[in-house]
Amino acid sequence: MVTIYDAKPGLSRRELLKRGGIGALLVISGSAVISPEHAWGLETSALKPETMATLIQMARDIYPHDQVPDKYYAIAVKGHDEQAGKDAAYKTMIEDGIADLDKKSGDGGYRGLGWEDQRVGVLKQVETTPFFQAIRGGLVVGLYNQKEVWPIFGYEGESYSKGGYIARGFDDIEWL
């Protein structure tokens, strides 16, 4: 099981630097990916935590929204850990897919590439693979169907319980 939990604050800055962050954002600790700044963590059971950290970065590079925090990308990809736990072939596909990204990215691996454009260049080389399509396809629902992200895009969701929009701005446009 993958659990997203609120991380215990406690890793010192020194320790963080020692462990090596992902662009100083995410930290691998034991079987978990931790975001010390935002106080959440993601524990993996089937995939390597490094793999999960790369998946989170990859998810952001596929559907980059600078205003959406990492946590929602983490939730969007955590299903792959569950699936890998149930299906050995799936696990291999993900681990191999990530290893391949690292290989194509040179010494520092995929997460070591500093610019999004560089990482996108690597993704472009694999975009027709079942691995990439599984990650991208899963994100369409996994990322955009999280109710918590809707307000970030200005989408208000369910409206019946509020009586619809008849008295809440269905025709409030003013700039035309």
Place this chain on the structure above:
Amino acid sequence: MAASFDLNNDGVVVIIGSGAGGGTLGNELAQKGVDVVILEAGARHEYEDFINDEWGSFSQLAWTDKRTTSGDWRVAKDFPNLPAWIVKSVGGSTTHWAGASLRIQEHEFKTLSTYGKLEGANLLDWPITLAEMEPYYAKAEAKMGVTGTNDWPRLPGNNNFKVLKAGADKLGYKECHTGNMAINSVDRDDRMSCQQTGFCFQGCKWGAKWSTLYTEIPKGEATGHLEVRPNAMAIKINHDASGKVTGVVYADKDGKLQEQKARIVAVAGNSIESPRLLLNSASGKFPDGLANSSGQVGKNYMRHTTGSVYAIFDKPVHMYRGTTMAGIIRDEARHDPSRGFVGGYEFETLSLGLPFMAAFLDPGAWGRSFTTALDHYDHMAGLWIVGEDMPRAENRITLHADEKDAHGMPIADVHFDDHPNDTAMRNHAYKQATALYDAVGATRTFPTPPYPSTHNLGTNRMSEKAEDGVVNKHGQAHDIKNLFVSDGSQFTTGAAENPTLTIVSLAIRQADYIAAQMSAKTI
């Protein structure tokens, strides 16, 4: 009180499907005292049960049994197992539909005479005219509470409409308004008026939008002559040695096969399932499937020439607030070959919530070009193109050679290639819609590809002559007189208009015909 009929009762009319065609026919017959059993593959959800959530509602209502696709349409690549976005539930696709209710234009009933022969298109005149349809259109509009008819006011325009209207004015379009919608603009028929909730595609939780689920079906049930049997998937229609149909084999809620005997069978499973059922009912006497001596069952599949255009502005729009299809421009619906294509198209506003926008704006796309569009979701306006597409013999529903569903019935394959006329029309519409939004100050526009088909038509076409089609002008099979087709698969050609008003009008007309034939004992 809803009726309950015995499986061996061979005096009943069995209707397959409870959507626009089947639900209406069932009620109309019940009102005349005819006993009817509707077999419906889906479950019964009342309108309080609907969900204001795109994917949640999709799981609740949509037809998700596997289908396959082929052909050059983009849906085959993006959604290979979801050629159509339609419903499996009591009420059929009238739970999901937006409510746009337009009459087909006079010349669109006579496409072969009007457009002439077109290479690669199987054009044919309908065996009925607008004049013959008019009284039934009037009955359908009255039944459905269509705005802009019968003194019912049109709905107020929402933000998405206001953007459309401003663009239409700038481009000089003359016929732009909030449409003819089967949505209550005032309380009527014991249902309330539209609350501008904005989830029309997810089922109207107020019951303001017409659906057979909470209009035709309960009214029919109240006569004591109608039974709706949910979770009953028809698999095969049986016939006797003389070729008359005698009953329908269906899988019940436990997957057990039952046979409901019948005096008359009417097929209304929408244009993929109806031909699938007729083809699957092949027998020694009818080796190519029922009602198929013409070879036309499953052919001429049409889905309307569609596409959407979304546009981003530098200020907010909130297009998702209020009715999903909130307005229309009709100027391009004329037949004017100088535009480079025959037939015409309508522009209708459309909005998707964020989850569906992510799935449908540009399926398969990724990266910043795509995500920056979504970043401005609340600054977006959008419209849908719906135009006449060309019937083609090769565009067809066939039974899959080896894949079967849970009941052992071969699944349907849907083949579709765009005709050059479809492509020319779509490109024209993309250009016009882009100009329209640019005129209001759009900073970016998106010509969005067609979604899985919401309009599915033509696969059991109506024809004057038996060799040209499957059914006659009453939807009665040319080959078998107690077998009827009662849904959009009867359409000879597709016309530019959304099809449901015509499906309902045909069902009302068909009920008159069936009842008359029953009294005359000819069937």
